[in-house]
Amino acid sequence: MRFCILGSGSSGNSALLQTAGATVLIDAGLSARRLGQLLAEHAALSLDKIDAIFLTHEHGDHCAGLDGLRKHPHIRLYANEATARAIQAKLKHRPHWVHFETGARFAYRDLEVTSFSVPHDAQEPVGFRFECGDQAVVSLTDLGYAPANVRAQLAEADILVVEANHCAELLKADPKRPWSLKQRISGRHGHLSNAAAAELLAATANPRWRHLFLVHLSRDCNHPEAVATALAPIRAQLPPHCEVTILAPGEASPLLDLSTAHNDDAPSAAAAAAEGHSDSLSPTVEKPSFPFPSPSYS
Ligand SMILES: [Zn+2]
Ligand SMILES: [Zn+2]
Numbered sequence: 001m002r003f004c005i006l007g008s009g010s011s012g013n014s015a016l017l018q019t020a021g022a023t024v025l026i027d028a029g030l031s032a033r034r035l036g037q038l039l040a041e042h043a044a045l046s047l048d049k050i051d052a053i054f055l056t057h058e059h060g061d062h063c064a065g066l067d068g069l070r071k072h073p074h075i076r077l078y079a080n081e082a083t084a085r086a087i088q089a090k091l092k093h094r095p096h097w098v099h100f101e102t103g104a105r106f107a108y109r110d111l112e113v114t115s116f117s118v119p120h121d122a123q124e125p126v127g128f129r130f131e132c133g134d135q136a137v138v139s140l141t142d143l144g145y146a147p148a149n150v151r152a153q154l155a156e157a158d159i160l161v162v163e164a165n166h167c168a169e170l171l172k173a174d175p176k177r178p179w180s181l182k183q184r185i186s187g188r189h190g191h192l193s194n195a196a197a198a199e200l201l202a203a204t205a206n207p208r209w210r211h212l213f214l215v216h217l218s219r220d221c222n223h224p225e226a227v228a229t230a231l232a233p234i235r236a237q238l239p240p241h242c243e244v245t246i247l248a249p250g251e252a253s254p255l256l257d258l259s260t261a262h263n264d265d266a267p268s269a270a271a272a273a274a275e276g277h278s279d280s281l282s283p284t285v286e287k288p289s290f291p292f293p294s295p296s297y298s
Pocket of ligand 2: 057059120122142
């Protein structure tokens with residue numbers, strides 16, 4: 001299993017998941033051109049190799065690339081009916097939709113896919129769990145809080161992707177956003193704050209976790225350092241071998257290849273530190289050359 005986050009945050013969310021039998025994206029919130037560049041750069045793949053895209057919800061930062069993907073009509077779009085309808089209303093073409101029922105588990109090639117509903121300001125937003133053999137990826141972004149059904153999905157994951165959208169203090173102090181928007185972002189159908197993400201991780205920590213990505217950071221109201229600070233008090237509750245990566249807005253992760261990892265031989269914290277993956281939280285540095293659109297609620 002190979003996995004790579006191609007981008008996250010308001011500038012566009014998308015992740016690549018590749019198994020022996022399937023090459024899929026989770027969301028397509030970057031332009032098709034940019035997705036093609038990132039796939040080539042990080043995974044030596046082209047858009048022609050993408051079989052399907054699994055869509056969480058209709059916000060532009062998760063589906064803005066779909067119009068440009070009309071040149072790749074072989075790509076199947078998987079979404080629940082409400083999300084598909086909301087996205088289709090914004091598209092100029094009709095892609096090949098495949099609907100799933102939220103909460104149902106279904107097979108896609110060699111993947112077992114489970115969607116689960118999340119509280120967010122969209123038609124029928126979901127998170128995803130993908131399993132292949134004994135490996136699992138859980139992707140959880142765009143939610144105001146984590147109810148019990150969400151928490152239940154987090155334990156059994158080798159790779160866990162969780163939103164840490166904003167620092168509550170930075171959001172409160174932000175001069176650009178009106179009060180009503182701040183209320184939406186921090187509300188029960190908005191986004192997880194750093195503190196909420198830390199609480200969720202501490203409450204659901206599982207020895208199986210090997211890679212944890214904190215993503216969807218707000219450009220104006222968060223910073224990798226602020227996420228690291230929020231996670232520091234709960235770091236001891238995470239498995240010592242779990243590598244934690246905090247992705248700056250717009251930043252891609254390195255490509256993970258779990259087929260070369262040894263599940264029964266988790267590296268010690270000392271060994272991980274020797275490899276440069278210290279068990280301390282090491283936020284990655286923003287790349288100023290990356291183009292970002294102006295901030296918007298997503
Ligand atoms: Zn989003
Ligand atoms: Zn959203």
